[in-house]
Amino acid sequence: MNMKAPWITYRPEIKVMDCTVRDGGLINDHCFEDGFVKAVYQTCIAAGIDYMEIGYCASRKLFATGKSGDWRFCEEDAIRRIVGENDSPMKLSVMADAGKCDWRNDILPKKDSVIDVVRVACYVHQIPEAADMIKDAKDKGYEVSCNLMAVSTIPEPDLDQALEVMAASDADVLCVVDSNGALYAEQIELLVKKYMAAVQCKKQIGIHAHNNLQLGFANTIEAIIHGANRLDATMAGLGRGAGNCPMELLLGFLRNPKFKIRPVLKLLQDHFVALRGQMDWGPSVPYNLSGQLNQHPRMAIAARSGPDKDKYVEFYDKCVSEG
């Protein structure tokens, strides 16, 4: 039997994006203190991480701004308060949700911004707006990713059509996004192969996994095996609901010596041990169930935020009765 070990080498094309502040902001309405955001930023640089996504560029006109934190809007001043001119090799990203941002006005020309990447997030019915957003961001000078969300819920013909549009767009990256945390490895394999076939080597494929089934890390590895070169992860897996692929696991797996895990461990002990007492995330039973049932995590999030957070049977009965 061939016992060679491809996993001890590495693929230089692989790049890692930290989404801690962006995805984690969905737990606390984007209200991270500057000290925390700076610590994540500096850790990412020290760890050799390629990209950091700092938040959303939602529209202040569309959303009440009173309670949401700065990382929902990512205005240039707020970002520069943390990163200055970002005098580092790490690129900065913002996520632009179709239907939630005034992208024509709020996304500045690249020359006026410290941001490098715009990731356009959309549901499948929003593909037409996403296509316009991709063109706008590309014309303004940004690297662009298209993140088609909740792929586990998209019927095959719709996905094929969406992939045709995305493949024809100017986006540099198409990202497989398992918003429900519902996919198993074999499904990740099929999707990554499908996305790879659609782009015909002209774009990179990314993976954004959620951890409902404790498969966030495993599915990221599976995507790597089949050719994904853009990997999303977050510190301690921080992110909405069950959270994401944990950065400390991903960096421990990747063999490229440019990645350093020690700065991440320092960040975890200095900031995330305390955060565990203040925010709820990770693959608890309600998220296990919403993943198994391929449901949006909103019911599980509601369950986990109240006194019934550990009433698993009641939650299960509710999930299957509404099915």
Add this chain to the structure above:
Amino acid sequence: MNMKAPWITYRPEIKVMDCTVRDGGLINDHCFEDGFVKAVYQTCIAAGIDYMEIGYCASRKLFATGKSGDWRFCEEDAIRRIVGENDSPMKLSVMADAGKCDWRNDILPKKDSVIDVVRVACYVHQIPEAADMIKDAKDKGYEVSCNLMAVSTIPEPDLDQALEVMAASDADVLCVVDSNGALYAEQIELLVKKYMAAVQCKKQIGIHAHNNLQLGFANTIEAIIHGANRLDATMAGLGRGAGNCPMELLLGFLRNPKFKIRPVLKLLQDHFVALRGQMDWGPSVPYNLSGQLNQHPRMAIAARSGPDKDKYVEFYDKCVSEG
């Protein structure tokens, strides 16, 4: 592209073993109260689980018995106190460690015991004693498994030799055991294929995964894909160190309608929420690191049991300095 979905069917040959009390006993010196063990036992039956491993049959002569609980010894009286005559379709298992049990005397003839299965656990240097233990248990009338531990640390020639001995034995099952929780999916694939080739369809292959890298469940699925039909899991993943493949995830994945998840959810809310405050298990950072470094979890267990349990950098420096 072929988009058929083999994962929505099931393989009737697959059988699940609950190891909650056995592996979990390594955290609390096997001191579970009868009420807890009974609850696990009754839940396993209600959930359609095929086997329950209730503990070790260590020798009372070899070990001081003052502080260890009954589930380290699994004397017939203790087991019957929980299960009576085990009037259920579920089979009961005990684990017999090479070098730690007086198997000739302590393992009764099958006709005198409510136990159905003996799982012989050994390190690779103990294969000769394990072979004797397998023969003894088989001659006494039991179904027998051979669990060669810490396979991630065994050099290839040693593993090949051990597999030759185990394949020639009367064991019904050979189990791939990732004691260090160090293996990635591609390694699981190679090992399961190697074990399958060794037994030439004459025995079943099992998988016992640990969860150091949040891969316990993923690696169990990977083993299934490549032919493993004997799956170990524990309620809430309870088990030494990072714990095991969580039963609630595994049952949610398996499609055989005989398995029911709801009784497991009831057990988790009634017993395991409280247990979280009393025992430490699961893939915390020190276990992530011992898995990444393919080390025995003993240093991580020591770290997690003291006031420095969240001093990750110090722990990392200690791990790599001893390398």
